[in-house]
Amino acid sequence: MEGQNSERKKRVLILGGSVFMGLSTLRKLAGHTEYEVHYINRGRNHWNNEVRNIENTHFSWGNRRDREDITKLLQYLSKKLGMSETNKWEAVIDFSAFKYHDIRSVYDALKGKTKLYLFISSDSVYDVCDREVRKQSAIVEEYAVRPKDEKLREQYKADEEYGHV
Numbered sequence: 001m002e003g004q005n006s007e008r009k010k011r012v013l014i015l016g017g018s019v020f021m022g023l024s025t026l027r028k029l030a031g032h033t034e035y036e037v038h039y040i041n042r043g044r045n046h047w048n049n050e051v052r053n054i055e056n057t058h059f060s061w062g063n064r065r066d067r068e069d070i071t072k073l074l075q076y077l078s079k080k081l082g083m084s085e086t087n088k089w090e091a092v093i094d095f096s097a098f099k100y101h102d103i104r105s106v107y108d109a110l111k112g113k114t115k116l117y118l119f120i121s122s123d124s125v126y127d128v129c130d131r132e133v134r135k136q137s138a139i140v141e142e143y144a145v146r147p148k149d150e151k152l153r154e155q156y157k158a159d160e161e162y163g164h165v
Contacts, residue, residue, distance in 0.1 A: 009036040011089050016096020017100055018051045030056040067105040076107035089114040
């Protein structure tokens with residue numbers, strides 16, 4: 001039985017992130033024989049980039065913005081792979097949440113079935129930064145400057161729900 005096999009690979013689930021950090025993470029994990037990598041993407045970029053060429057990775061399409069769709073997919077995939085409270089995902093690495101409910105739906109669907117849930121967002125850092133510093137449309141690392149005014153920092157935080165749980 002697979003769940004009792006000590007040689008079973010560590011299962012990792014990647015959500016989104018078909019470019020930049022996500023692409024690099026997929027490549028790294030897929031290159032290690034001790035991992036079985038599963039990847040869920042909304043289908044927007046996956047089909048037209050380098051992700052499709054990564055070997056040793058299992059791809060699924062899922063609409064992250066549709067709570068029912070992503071919940072069914074995560075539950076189906078977990079059940080198919082025998083994930084449970086005793087046989088958990090080694091890690092779920094989430095690059096694609098845009099709103100609180102995006103994170104909540106994954107959390108609810110995988111509750112008790114993962115050792116680690118890691119949410120990574122490079123974009124949300126800039127949404128709470130000083131808007132006077134980042135007036136240009138292109139974002140560069142130097143724009144990651146928090147306002148000095150505490151009230152302004154709190155206002156930016158209240159205006160932005162991205163990734164806040």
